[in-house]
Amino acid sequence: MPVYEYKALDKNGKSRKGIVDADSSSTARKKLRSGGNYPIYIKESSAKAQKKAGGRAISLSLFDRITTKELHIFTRQLATLLGAKIPLVPSLSSLISQTTNPAFKKIIAQIKESVNEGNTLTNAISEHPKIFSNIYINMIRAGEASGSLDIVLERLADFGEKQEVLKGKLTAALIYPLVMALICVGVLIILITYIIPNITQVFVEMDKVLPLPTRILIGMSDFLKDYWFIVVFLMAALGISLKIFIQSKYGRPLWDYILLKIPVIGTVLQKIILARFSSTLSSLLESGVGLIASMEIVKTIMNNSQISQVVDDAIVQIREGKSMTVSLGNSPWFPPMFVQMVGVGEQAGTLEKMLKKVADAYEREVESAVVGMTSLIEPIMIVGMGGVVGAIILSILLPIFEMNQMIG
Structure with a gap:
């Protein structure tokens, strides 16, 4: 049954928006009128209709975003309903009524319509690649093929929520140093641009040779005050150039290599990627996706080209009959402990369970490493800020000391 998006006025004259299931637009209008609503416009909202019109299956504005949290809730609720032996279409109908986000409500309605027409859930969600990732689609496909869709959905929800928790912890740990850095930069700019000129003006009017640090400070202050736009332009140009270089064919591998080699930060980044x-x-293998297909999917979500290349080479070697242990063992980015645990899992036939243990271990290490990193960054920032402020104060005090010596 087609899905129609509508805008209508209720009995009190208030505007309402929503979706309605109906065989045709005229039936949809009758449905709305019977409920006391007077339709202003009605249009078919299915993915098929939008494609026929030359549009996309979904187009989300900035204010109609579907958050990962909403997707995890949808996945968990669908798993619960299917686990209770409720058929897929009625389960989707129930979720439509429970969803408060209009954009997501429309997506679920389109999925329900597609399934109702005889398509699999995999094909239905594949029409919305911006919402459902490649991992999500492949795990659903494996769940449908094995007849354990509810279990796979439960695993998907667990996996997504676990990733969000880790991401949230990392973000929370890094917010404080970032805010501190911005405050320090802001204070220095105000200090050099506005406060220092007023203090050093006295020294300039004395018409005497000032110490070198004082002259440098006055020169920096004057330059920033008169030519701040040049500094802003150069910083913007540098940022854009760096971004273009990083996105280039040769720049990305070099940048990713540098990131992994940075002391402290590189170690934490490596552990995040391995986790x-x-x-x-582990989630893909547990859901019944084959090893090669799982590795292909994992390769696409690695945010580091160095490790992506290792995974790509491993896929080639696994196809040639080599074990995963041998394929990953030659890489400097996969530590011996990781390779040994994978080897044990392969030999025991429990690779997915061993990978899960490895993931848990690395996630714990990431949490402690991030705490240690932020604890290290804070004193470094304090010492650095103190050094800069101390240099500024010394530059101001040197002429005063010289004047005291002359008077003495």
């Missing part, structure tokens, strides 16, 4: 690799691969 994501293990967790994702």
Whole structure:
């Protein structure tokens, strides 16, 4: 049954928006009128209709975003309903009524319509690649093929929520140093641009040779005050150039290599990538996706080209008959402990369970490493800020000391 998006006026003259199931637009209008609503416009909202009109299956504005939290809730609720032996179409109908986000409500309605027409859930969600990731689609496909869709959906919800928790912890840990850095930069700009000129003006009027640090400070202050737009332009140009270089064919591998080699930060980044690799691969294998297909999917979500290349090479070697242990063992980015645990899992036939243990271990290490990193950043920032402020104060005090010596 087609899905129609409508805008209508209720009995009190208030505007209402929503979706309605009906065989045709005229039936949809009758449905709305019978409920006391007077339709202003009605249009078919199915993915098929939008494609016929030359549009996309979904087009979300800035204010109609579907959050990952909403997607996890949808997945968990659908798993619960299917686990209770409720058929797929009625389950989707129930979720439509429970969803408060209009954009997501429309997506679920389109999925329900597609399933109702005889398509699989995999095909239905594949029409919305901006909402459902490649991992999500492939796990659903494996769940439908094995007849354990509810279990796979439960795993998907667990996996997504676990990733969000880890991401939230990382974000929360890094917010404080970032805010502190912005405050320090702001204070220095105000200090050099507005406060220092008023203090050093006295020294300039004395018409005497000032110490070198004082002259440098006055020169920096005057330059920033008169030519701040040049500094802003150069910083913007540098940022854009760096971004273009990073996105280039040769720049991205070099940048990713540098990131992994940065002291402290590189180690934390490597552990984050390994935790994501293990967790994702484990979830895919548990859901019944083949090893090669799982590795292909995992390769696409690695945010580091160095490790993506290792995974790509491993896929080639696994196809040639080599084990995953051998394929990953030659890479400097996969530590011996990781490779050994994978080897044990392969030999015991419990690779997915061992990968899950590896993921848990690395996630714990990431949490402690991030705490340690932020604890290290804070004193470094304090010392750095103190050094800069101390240099400014010394530059101001040097002429005063010289004047005291002359008077003495």
